[in-house]
Amino acid sequence: MDGSIFIPLRLSLQVALAATVLVVLIGTLMSFILARKTFRGKELLDILLTLPLVLPPTVVGYYLILFMGRNGLLGKYLFHWTGWSIMFTWYAAVLASFIVALPLMIKTTRAAFESVDQNLIKVSYTLGRGELKTFFKVILPLSKKGMIAGAVLSFARAMGEFGATLMVAGNIPGKTATMPIAIYTSASSGDWAKANGMVLFFTLVSAAFLYIANRLSKRGAW
Amino acid sequence: MTKCLRVLMVGLCFSVLFLAAEGRAQSSSAHEITVSAAISLKDAFEEIGKLFMRAHPETRVVFNFAGSGDLARQIEAGAPVDVFASAAQKDMDDLDRQGLIAKNARKNFAKNSVVLVKPVASTIPIQSLKDLQRGDVKKVVIGNPRTVPAGRYAEEALRHLNLWDTIKDRVIFAEHVRQALDYVARNEVDAGLVYSTDAMARSKDVKVVARLPEGSYQPVVYPIGVIKGIRAEALSRAFTDFVLSAEGQRVLTKYGFIAGGPSM
Numbered sequence: 351m352d353g354s355i356f357i358p359l360r361l362s363l364q365v366a367l368a369a370t371v372l373v374v375l376i377g378t379l380m381s382f383i384l385a386r387k388t389f390r391g392k393e394l395l396d397i398l399l400t401l402p403l404v405l406p407p408t409v410v411g412y413y414l415i416l417f418m419g420r421n422g423l424l425g426k427y428l429f430h431w432t433g434w435s436i437m438f439t440w441y442a443a444v445l446a447s448f449i450v451a452l453p454l455m456i457k458t459t460r461a462a463f464e465s466v467d468q469n470l471i472k473v474s475y476t477l478g479r480g481e482l483k484t485f486f487k488v489i490l491p492l493s494k495k496g497m498i499a500g501a502v503l504s505f506a507r508a509m510g511e512f513g514a515t516l517m518v519a520g521n522i523p524g525k526t527a528t529m530p531i532a533i534y535t536s537a538s539s540g541d542w543a544k545a546n547g548m549v550l551f552f553t554l555v556s557a558a559f560l561y562i563a564n565r566l567s568k569r570g571a572w
Numbered sequence: 573m574t575k576c577l578r579v580l581m582v583g584l585c586f587s588v589l590f591l592a593a594e595g596r597a598q599s600s601s602a603h604e605i606t607v608s609a610a611i612s613l614k615d616a617f618e619e620i621g622k623l624f625m626r627a628h629p630e631t632r633v634v635f636n637f638a639g640s641g642d643l644a645r646q647i648e649a650g651a652p653v654d655v656f657a658s659a660a661q662k663d664m665d666d667l668d669r670q671g672l673i674a675k676n677a678r679k680n681f682a683k684n685s686v687v688l689v690k691p692v693a694s695t696i697p698i699q700s701l702k703d704l705q706r707g708d709v710k711k712v713v714i715g716n717p718r719t720v721p722a723g724r725y726a727e728e729a730l731r732h733l734n735l736w737d738t739i740k741d742r743v744i745f746a747e748h749v750r751q752a753l754d755y756v757a758r759n760e761v762d763a764g765l766v767y768s769t770d771a772m773a774r775s776k777d778v779k780v781v782a783r784l785p786e787g788s789y790q791p792v793v794y795p796i797g798v799i800k801g802i803r804a805e806a807l808s809r810a811f812t813d814f815v816l817s818a819e820g821q822r823v824l825t826k827y828g829f830i831a832g833g834p835s836m
Contacts, residue, residue, distance in 0.1 A: 420758070421758055421759055435760070521746075521747065535719065538641060540648070
């Protein structure tokens with residue numbers, strides 16, 4: 351087995367972990383807002399946040415280029431002020447993975463928040479705890495299983511991201527060629543031996559993560 | 573659902589099925605061919621296809637454009653392709669070696685050259701290949717050498733000119749040469765190596781800086797071949813003959829290719 355299959359694997363893990371951290375943080379915040387607050391445009395926000403789940407990854411990639419490309423709606427200001435563009439960097443891969451995985455986290459976490467017994471929350475308020483404290487001490491602990499499931503799904507989705515990633519991060523071996531992309535290149539160039547090695551490894555690593563996640567969500571701890 | 577709506581839905585389903593069946597019947601006939609061609613041939617071949625269909629009524633030419641490497645893999649995997657035109661001898665050789673090309677049905681039909689281009693919108697003064705080493709040239713795109721002929725030529729030339737080692741960390745790979753061209757046209761990169769014909773196709777957004785010196789890369793000679801054992805062999809041979817004919821060669825030179833027909 352060629353030692354260099356570890357480079358795409360390392361990149362995939364790096365990108366997926368970074369994306370999952372962002373997904374958990376922002377996903378939890380968004381889920382809280384959607385579960386506990388009402389405001390005008392809430393439906394629209396919900397749809398916008400869910401869209402990447404149903405849109406093909408190439409459409410997501412397209413929008414990312416539209417916004418974040420060097421000539422993009424936002425990207426051009428970023429380039430103008432800093433001389434830096436996110437395109438063709440591993441940050442772009444993180445961004446792509448983040449966007450496609452976020453809906454998964456929000457769906458599961460929001461459901462978990464909404465299923466917390468309202469009475470418990472009310473009791474917390476009557477006992478003098480504010481909204482934020484209640485969130486951290488009552489809602490969050492009771493939603494742990496749903497949140498872990500969301501995080502695992504997000505991580506898996508981030509590891510497997512290909513279409514949007516290829517469009518914004520490109521195929522740069524060692525820098526942005528994550529494992530799905532490296533497998534694609536190996537298969538495209540007829541290097542089946544290398545592709546086989548990577549596919550096997552990827553499958554085993556993903557299965558291992560799923561196993562760990564299942565154990566975690568079953569009892570909340572090892 | 574109201575009765576009217578239900579009837580409409582059923583009618584729609586049947587129409588879709590009918591159209592699908594119609595389409596399938598056509599593609600297995602001897603009057604339609606699928607041509608897999610290197611994406612740099614897109615504009616020229618689309619025009620050649622139209623002329624061919626006009627000259628041969630009742631026939632249909634369907635094109636499949638992508639990087640030559642991807643196309644060769646598809647044919648190896650049994651894709652229903654009748655004619656293959658690649659941007660390098662290597663991809664055709666790969667198929668030939670596996671006995672996939674029909675006898676006496678492989679010919680060279682065009683030549684091309686590789687140029688250094690930069691975005692029209694770019695402010696970086698790149699005036700020669702040596703300028704690729706400048707500190708402000710952060711990203712240079714070429715086709716992926718593992719699958720794209722244009723990428724292989726580019727890497728070969730950059731190595732030959734002793735530039736590869738200094739700039740290889742700035743090199744971005746595109747999945748085919750038109751994607752490389754697009755990156756340059758959109759100013760996502762600072763420079764790129766593409767075919768002169770591609771630069772011509774997007775001359776508004778892309779500026780040719782220099783031609784790669786002759787001898788720094790192997791000559792770009794496009795072969796076209798008929799796949800062995802296909803149903804529409806006669807029509808496929810007629811198509812390759814058309815590409816090699818005066819009319820076909822005229823279209824190719826119109827798009828910037830150098831005629832590479834039998835008189836080569």
